[in-house]
Amino acid sequence: MSHRILSARPATESERPTFKPLQGRSIVRAQALQQMQAIGRDVRAALKRPIRANIDFSGPWPHVGHLFLRDMLLGEDPHRLRFLMNRILELTPMLTWAVIAMGAARPLKLREGASSLAAFSAAAPNYDERRYAMGLYRRTAAPICFTISTLVANALWLGLPFDDHTSNRNILYEALRLLPPSWNILRNASPEYPVLDDRIKANDDILLLPLLSHRDPGLWDDPNAFRPERWDRLDPEDHLGYLPFGHVSERCWGRHMVMPLAEAMLDIVRDSNLVVDPHQRKAHVRLTGLLGVSQVSLVRKRG
Template sequence: MEKDTIGVAGAEAMDAVLRARPATDVERPTFKPVSGKPVERRESSALMQALGHDVRTALKTPLEDHVDLSGEWPLVGHNYLRDLVFGPDPYRLKVLVDRSLELTPKLTWTVVATGAALPGRPQPDDPLSSVAGLTANATGYQQRRRALFLYRRVAGPICFTIAATVTAVLWLGSPFDDDVPNAHLIHEALRMLPPSWNILRRASPEFSEIDSRIGLDDDVLLLPLLSHRDPRLWEAPDEFRPQRWRDLDPETHPGYLPFGHSNERCWGRRMVMPLAERLLDLLRRDGYSVDPRQTQATVPLAGLMEPTGVRVGRHSR
């Protein structure tokens, strides 16, 4: 793909590469080093436990009787999830989940630095999400800045990923047939538009043993975007067919990697599915679908693979 990067899209080769060794710190997007300082496993575990608690708390709340989900997606879905999971948090924290911060890392660091410098930071006994509670224990500017950046690293992806996934479900599948389960819709949307459409592994001697075309200095870019549409693995791979998941196991189907490999699944997969299903419950209950007049949407490859600018409202079939 580039002078020092080999692309891999075959299911068996991808499986072999991902089994060859665990991901390193720099290959773990959420917990890669911050300003050159590693995120220790104890720290990442505490963050994930806190996030899991916040997600479980959110899922226990009854479905809202009235919630306006009309407008431009994935922004509407993102904001709903931010308020559902991190609603109690003060603005200086919730602003870190804002989608506009994706424009440039410098903007993210500017907002983080500003929040760390402001007086009157949250206290441990304030009404906060569990993730935000960890930031309240930080002392000194540098610790607060790191804590706020990790809040962004943890809180942002859960909203980004679910909003992207549900937007893909809306774009590809709405209006929905009543007999199709949410889980099948989600798995099929993740197949066609996987949020993480590539997985990078830095050069490692184990990879050359898998295939001689991989040099000792070659990075490897695994491409679920291609394996998810491989006609050797899928019937009618370019068609949105959620019913295919009645007979397929998303945990074991070859080449299906929306949450990474079976021996190292994405940290958020057990949170993504139930939150996405909750959001779909609301959309389906209240009859939301994509504006039938909209026939095109942009799917950028710069970050998450998601349809953008999707107009959603209540439309008759």
């Protein structure tokens, strides 16, 4: 049924959180694609650069991973732009827009090495356009930093220490199954849906829950267990009910950035002799925004 609902029609702009209207202006597909291509270039450039030695990944996750990604991808951007990645702005949209309004007051000057994404804000000709461009900068870059650091934190909590023979990719696929950052998919009422099932009425909005389909015992063996090895024989692109990046009809555009960056971060963790703090026995997962463990404390393994 989930497959049929998501195949029935494309998502509208209000149903796609990253590119819903901004400041009352629709973000057309061409503009959204332009933004994603820019951050994609920044990701590819960052992955080509050697990662500095002796990175300290100990401390509270996902915060540690978030700062690493911000500096890796956007480290040469003006402070006004990089501050838009601050997690404190998640508290309220009013705070976010207050910071953007102050940051847009003066033109932006870019130094060598600034991100491709930052160029859109620097090219804005006036205050209103700069404010809009900075809003797009946050809309595009923040989900990359937030989602990947949350995904890695989830993997660390669910599975660390990892078996030496288990691939990073399998670890991440399994973390995406048990704690999918995008744990719900909204579809507003639409005439296509009552045709699919007479229990759906014409004015019914629909909330699909990958959080549930990812744990459905009819679709998974031992569904509540963290078993990365299951992905040796499963295909994440077409396994029924597996929707960490949305439905096949409209996958998340950022998914090709998520996996390489998350794998690179897991490599650092696995090479650093880090473990979850033995004193941490519980972790909170809030059903708001991204579905992730609020804090995982990593420490150096003793002995």
